[in-house]
Amino acid sequence: MNSTQQTETYLTGITTTGTPHLGNYVGAIRPAIRSSQEADHKAYYFLADLHALIKCQDPQLVHQSTREIAATWLALGLNTDNVVFYRQSDIPEIPQLAWFLSCVAAKGLLNRAHAYKDGVQRNLDEGQDPDYGITMGLFSYPVLMAADILMFNATRVPVGRDQIQHLEMARDMAQRFNYLFGEHFVLPEAVVDDNVAVLQGLDGRKMSKSYGNTIPLFLEEKPLRKSINKIKTNLLEPGEPKDPDTSTVFQIWQAFASAEQTADMRREFENGIAWGEAKKRLFELVNDELMEARQRYNELLATPDYIEEVLKSGAERAREYSAPFFDQLKKAVGIAPLA
Helix, strand or coil: CCCCCCCEEEEEEECCCCEEEEEHHHHHHHHHHHHCCCCCCCCEEEEHHHHHHCCCCCHHHHHHHHHHHHHHHHHHHCCCCCCCCHHHHHHHHHHHHHHHHCCCCCHHHHHCCCHHHHHHHHHHCCCCCCCCCCCCCHHHHHHHHHHHEEEEEECCEEECCCHHHHHHHHHHHHHHHHHHHHHCCCEEEEEEECCCCCCCCCCCCCCHHHHHHCCEEEHHHHHHHHHHCCCCCCCCCCCCCCCHHHCCHHHHHHCCCCHHHHHHHHHHHHHHCCHHHHHHHHHHHHHHHHHHHHHHHHHHHCHHHHHHHHHHHHHHHHHHHHHHHHHHHHHHHHHCCCC
């Protein structure tokens, strides 16, 4: 039985669509990398390539994104001795568990999922059939996410506030399965860090691939400087005081700077620093932090065999838990050898 554990178990998934950007780094990657250095808990970090298929039907993009995201985490110092780092699709027990959970998950529960409801509402607003363009992958996304979490009996799952509902659904599915087949799953808890920065993009909106306003994480120096120079600012002249709290330039500065550097830049804004000078200093700050990791990232991209080896090794470690545990679950539901 797996309902009690000696230590907390953390689990984090990274969907393999697109190239990581500064917002991903500040909001999710950097905190998780730091956490990977701590040896006081179990942790599973995975590339969610099965989830990627829900919103991306471009095989080349999914494949390239998998390589880029794996290289990103390794380049930034993910400690694969302390954490289990694997590709979701290398763990066959996960989609099998998703089917078990589908058989106990109420359709009414999934009807309430935000992503599905938003898709239906958009269709209605546009005069379309409610389910136009909505796949079963999108509809059952919370089931696969629950399988990711419950497969390793994760107790703590760092998420944004928009994902709390999915954690609650995973708890509901776990409770229903436990009620029908015995206590097998712990109930996971969402970990929401309100102190994690949500960066604005080039146009002042939240940095997001869907807005096309991102700054890719490992741009070379010249295009990085060019991207930072594109950040939208107001028309205040040099010498005119500027409000740091409404500035994307300052917000990104704050995400990379020390407390002392942040205080100094706040004074510079009050004293009317020119936008060109502020952007120049921001480029230097961001570039200094990422320079060494960028070099390692490029080296890793050039050695995909090494990345594959790391992921396969992580999958083997993950399956040391998932394979015997899923055998228990199969017996619990009545799927077992007849002899």
